[in-house]
Amino acid sequence: MLYKHRAAPLAVVCTLALGGLHGPAVAAEPVSDNIVKIGVLNDQSGIYADMAGTGSTIAARMAIEDFGGSVLGKPIEVVAGDHQNKPDVGAAVARRWIDEDKVDTIVDLPTSSVMLAVQEIGRQKNRLVIASTGGSSDFTGKFCSTVGIHWTYDTYGLAVGTGQPLASRGPWFFLTADYAFGHALERDTAHAVVRAGGKIAGGVKHPQGNHDFSSFLLQAQSSGAKMIGIANAGADTVNAIKQAHEFGITQSGVQLAGLYLHITDIHAIGLEQAQGLLMTQAFYWDLNDETRAWSKRFHKRHGAMPTMGQAGVYSSILHYLKAIEAAGTDEAEAVARMMKELPVKDFFAENGRVREDGRMVHDLYVFEVKKPEESREPWDYLRLVQTIPGDQAFRPLAEGECPLIKSRH
Known part of the structure; x- marks a missing residue:
């Protein structure tokens, strides 16, 4: 579907007032x-x-x-x-x-x-x-x-979509990228897991752009965890999941939770190794x-x-x-x-x-990665498991610690 709009004349430019937190009204130019x-x-x-x-x-x-x-x-x-x-x-x-x-x-x-x-x-x-x-x-x-x-x-929505329904399959161990996103994703997912009655066995931080996850994965395995939350992104996620399979960790009964996955990650990993993963998405092409x-x-x-x-x-x-x-x-x-x-x-x-x-509030979707034999065409990778309504998917406004909200309420 194409979204066409007729542009308004340049001469018709409204003057709007800025107020609220920013003092006296001024013209919007x-x-x-x-x-x-x-x-x-x-x-x-x-x-x-x-x-x-x-x-x-x-x-x-x-x-x-x-x-x-x-x-x-x-x-x-x-x-x-x-x-x-x-x-x-x-x-x-x-x-x-x-x-x-x-x-x-x-x-x-x-x-x-x-x-x-x-x-x-x-x-x-x-x-x-x-x-x-x-x-x-x-x-x-x-x-x-x-x-x-x-x-x-955001990391709260990912935690609700993936961490919460898998909470009881723990204890959980987090393999986390050592920067702002990884820290927030681990924090929000851990809160969701604990709220749902799950337990946290531990975690380890790794540098961004890491290539060798062997020592981190062995720490996770030795912790006694049944769920490893992969709290990173992009090539780090792809490498961590591939290496977990290579080292036999998933075959030993430990389950991986890809807390932040894109369809391009599944494409890179392949259905043979990615099958069964749950992933929270805001959009899926199919x-x-x-x-x-x-x-x-x-x-x-x-x-x-x-x-x-x-x-x-x-x-x-x-x-x-x-x-x-x-x-x-x-x-x-x-x-x-x-x-x-x-x-x-x-x-x-x-x-x-x-x-x-x-925060733009909208529905989120929980998908399961298909088995290779279930895929009908290229990029046919995901099966819809659950739709999470927007008002449940994202953090309540009053809990976000946003100064704009505090100052008005």
Whole structure:
């Protein structure tokens, strides 16, 4: 399905007031020099390139094309950058984009430490930051911002979807990437497991971009755990799962829980070794007619089916452009408020909404990876097990420690 919109005349630019937390009302002015510029910032060549990378840039361009290529009479442009999974690199790119290139919003942002660093820059410089592939639930928690929106998933949602239903199969041992995302994913999953009556046997941290998981897996096996929670992402997850099979850990009766998996990870692991894994997703290409239609268009350009993060980039940009049109300006706070007012309804989320803390609330899905003989065609990897309604999938607003919420309640 294509989403077409007729751009409003440039001359009709509304003046909106900024109030609330930011003192006296001021006029909302356009900030992009007659161009709406979107920056896709992610890992273009490293361990998260498959889940985001060039595929997210393609998704962004598709959203702009489907919207019509302009908004309020202004052309829409995309720039792409590689943050190399380093917060300092990501922050430097974000500052240059905003200060020199007049970028209006920065999207995608895998690697939570980068996502949180860019969130702070967006707060300081009044630019929208819309995270799709970055996961830490702290983004809309203690580090929330009036110009920060979390779109696709977060570590709380992954914990509810995968950790909670598997709690009783423990005790659990966590194999965790030693950076912000891994820490948040282990924390949120451990809380979900304990709330559901499960037990934690221990855990170990590993560096990002690790290649040899043998010592970590042996620690997990010797702990007496029955569940190993793989709290990492991308190539780290693929390598950990493959090596667990090579060392006979899964054959010994220990089950793996892939706490953060993308369809590209299953493609890399293969159904023979991935079969039976449970994974929580915000999107799957074969969910319904609309997801299939959009995903096949994406596949023609990218040569792979979209991850949930890439689909989220498309959806978030489409909603962002609708909000600019409705607000009559591309000023960040005015657009963020409009994004929270407008419902989200597309192939990605039929009944989504952006909450006051910036969390986009929508259904999540629990899938089981199929056996090789059950797959009918390339990329036919998942079987739907459960749909989790949005109000159950994401952390309650009052529990998030978002200062914006505390100050108003």
